[in-house]
Amino acid sequence: MTPVQAAKWMLAQFDAKRFLYQEEAATHLLHLHDRQLAYYDGSGNVCVGKKVLAAFNKLTPDAVYERTDKFWRDRLPSDQPGRQQ
Template sequence: MTPEDLAQWMYSRLQDQGCVYQDESVGKALYPTSNEHLYRVNDDGNIVLATGVLAAFRKMDNEKVVWVKPDRYWRWRCSTDEPGREQRG
């Protein structure tokens, strides 16, 4: 699986469900076989998506998708969102 493959899976999941959680996406990178180039361990010891996956995902969304940091998921931008990619909820 390439970073682009995982980004496409994430985008499809977003289209189907309206949001996609980071844990769900990391799980896709880990199973059934570990794709170590798709994730990394951050400073807090959490497994997160690799930069290449995030870059590929950003190219797909054209600023239509926002990151909800407290709950660690992506969703479609709505009219009440503040400027910027990162949102509170």
């Protein structure tokens, strides 16, 4: 699976629920055993690969990332400018 294919898989998950938890996506991608797709960071957290994130961000220009709970969701009128909330 390429990073773009992984981002498209994430988009399908996001579209189905209108939100996507980072850990859910990263755990699924981690099972593909490709560090471009997902990896463990220095703190032991599972992370989505940077190329996957870049592709996913291009596919979801109206999504925002909730840093506190680590998930993507649709942008609300009350959101601040920027990707992260």
